[in-house]
Amino acid sequence: MIRFFAKCNTLVVNSMSAKILVIDDEDSMCHFMEIMLSKEGYTVDTTTSGTEGISLVKKQPYDLVIADLNMPEMTGIDVLRRVKSFKEDQDFIVMTAYASVDTAIEAMKQGAVDYITKPFKIDEIKIAIEKNLRRKQLQIENDNLKRQLQGDNSFDKFIGVSEPVIKLKKLAERIAGTDSTVLIRGESGTGKDLIAKAIHHNSPRSNGPFVTINCAALPENLLESELFGHKKGSFTGAIKDKEGLFKVADGGTFFLDEVGNTSMALQVKLLRVLEDKKIVPVGGTKPIQVDVRLIAATNADLEDEVKAGRFRADLFYRLNVIPIFIPPLRERQEDIVILANYFVSKYCEKMKIPVKTISPEALDCLRTYHWPGNVRELENTIERAVLLSRTKELTLNDFPERLTEPSQVEIVKDTQPSSPTLESIEKAYIHYVMSETGGKKSEAARILGIDTSTLYRKIDRYKLKDFSTRKTSQFRSKEPKT
Numbered sequence: 001m002i003r004f005f006a007k008c009n010t011l012v013v014n015s016m017s018a019k020i021l022v023i024d025d026e027d028s029m030c031h032f033m034e035i036m037l038s039k040e041g042y043t044v045d046t047t048t049s050g051t052e053g054i055s056l057v058k059k060q061p062y063d064l065v066i067a068d069l070n071m072p073e074m075t076g077i078d079v080l081r082r083v084k085s086f087k088e089d090q091d092f093i094v095m096t097a098y099a100s101v102d103t104a105i106e107a108m109k110q111g112a113v114d115y116i117t118k119p120f121k122i123d124e125i126k127i128a129i130e131k132n133l134r135r136k137q138l139q140i141e142n143d144n145l146k147r148q149l150q151g152d153n154s155f156d157k158f159i160g161v162s163e164p165v166i167k168l169k170k171l172a173e174r175i176a177g178t179d180s181t182v183l184i185r186g187e188s189g190t191g192k193d194l195i196a197k198a199i200h201h202n203s204p205r206s207n208g209p210f211v212t213i214n215c216a217a218l219p220e221n222l223l224e225s226e227l228f229g230h231k232k233g234s235f236t237g238a239i240k241d242k243e244g245l246f247k248v249a250d251g252g253t254f255f256l257d258e259v260g261n262t263s264m265a266l267q268v269k270l271l272r273v274l275e276d277k278k279i280v281p282v283g284g285t286k287p288i289q290v291d292v293r294l295i296a297a298t299n300a301d302l303e304d305e306v307k308a309g310r311f312r313a314d315l316f317y318r319l320n321v322i323p324i325f326i327p328p329l330r331e332r333q334e335d336i337v338i339l340a341n342y343f344v345s346k347y348c349e350k351m352k353i354p355v356k357t358i359s360p361e362a363l364d365c366l367r368t369y370h371w372p373g374n375v376r377e378l379e380n381t382i383e384r385a386v387l388l389s390r391t392k393e394l395t396l397n398d399f400p401e402r403l404t405e406p407s408q409v410e411i412v413k414d415t416q417p418s419s420p421t422l423e424s425i426e427k428a429y430i431h432y433v434m435s436e437t438g439g440k441k442s443e444a445a446r447i448l449g450i451d452t453s454t455l456y457r458k459i460d461r462y463k464l465k466d467f468s469t470r471k472t473s474q475f476r477s478k479e480p481k482t
């Protein structure tokens, strides 16, 4: 029975390819554990120094730390205490040659999950490790189940039935459990934030912080001090030390949004974080160790930026370890109806009204419209329709007229026969919406499904100026029907 149990565990545990750190002042013990545990399929690091053991735990995640209690430089309990002070959930087994109940109890009080007395039989240590890794795995599964039951940030919230969406969700689910850097790409409003959060919440770091920053939203110097922190007096206004967001994200995930908008100087520093997991605050000299998983997102064509010399190739390759591409909504029409119905339910529920339906005619329009603002635009459109409609069924009247107009993609194609770029489509569309709204930026941003600061940036980038108003506005505000 026990053997079967142990065997089962081995299978499960090995499939996790757990990483174990052994700290023992005796070289022979380190050597033995390394050989024995590697043979079992574990990844093993060993050290004879407690201090080095602590810095190893700081640098990388271990599923289990096994430390000897009786060491000259620093006792196993000291190591345990120090590790727990910065990594509370680190699993720890202590080994003691002195089978004194007192030391073992003390170690358990300080947070060790188990202890083993030396000399031990090989099976004893194997079973102790398997048991504890299994317990940890069950805990992770349990947390995941809880999260799924709460419907909280699981991948199920990323709605879609198209092949690319199914594939990208599978990929995101698979890599959530790893510590790899992820680069999420896709146009504005395709769900990059949503996927980044889901990856974090389904990762072993889910109990840690999820910190996000939009690189396009801040000027360079402010961005640097936000990311890395600053020392008091390092610039005018730095009246006290400030902790950087990378430090705030310690033990969790850092989401670097619009990473294409960073300066070359900042890119060097980001590279350093990725390579050494170290940050240096502005005005400081001492590097600070941080344990973060990086997820970056961009809607820019980073390969082009690299070619143009605006983005460092080495950083690009470092970020692009696992690329996830979310296609624009117009390229996955199969997702539109299910998303539309999902948003109808969401907003009806929010408004505490019975769920409405969408007329077949309106659904057709939703399906064929080209959604330049992607899912965000669809969501805003549905929210507005639910809010304004007084009937059980949402009909064409509840949607903006732009949905029934010929697609802007077609218009751009007419004027630019040589295959339009996404940028030229976006530019043309923004110009169109701005003209329709008579240059009112907040109204235009709402229709485009982007925020005003993004709109300002895009107007600037595309050098859009002349917004002559058309006689009849396609985007009139609709009064609720009486």
Ligand SMILES: Nc1ncnc2c1ncn2[C@@H]1O[C@H](COP(=O)(O)OP(=O)(O)OP(=O)(O)O)[C@@H](O)[C@H]1O
Pocket: 157, 158, 159, 160, 186, 187, 188, 189, 190, 191, 192, 193, 194, 195, 299, 339, 375, 376, 379, 450
């Ligand atoms: N597949 C999806 N299922 C459900 N909701 C979605 C999906 N994709 C996007 N959304 C919703 O659309 C809105 C925009 O998504 P999100 O903010 O993640 O886009 P983004 O790609 O990060 O955009 P930006 O580049 O402008 O930052 C959010 O409210 C999000 O919840």
Ligand SMILES: [Mg+2]
Pocket: 192, 193, 257
């Ligand atoms: Mg975003």
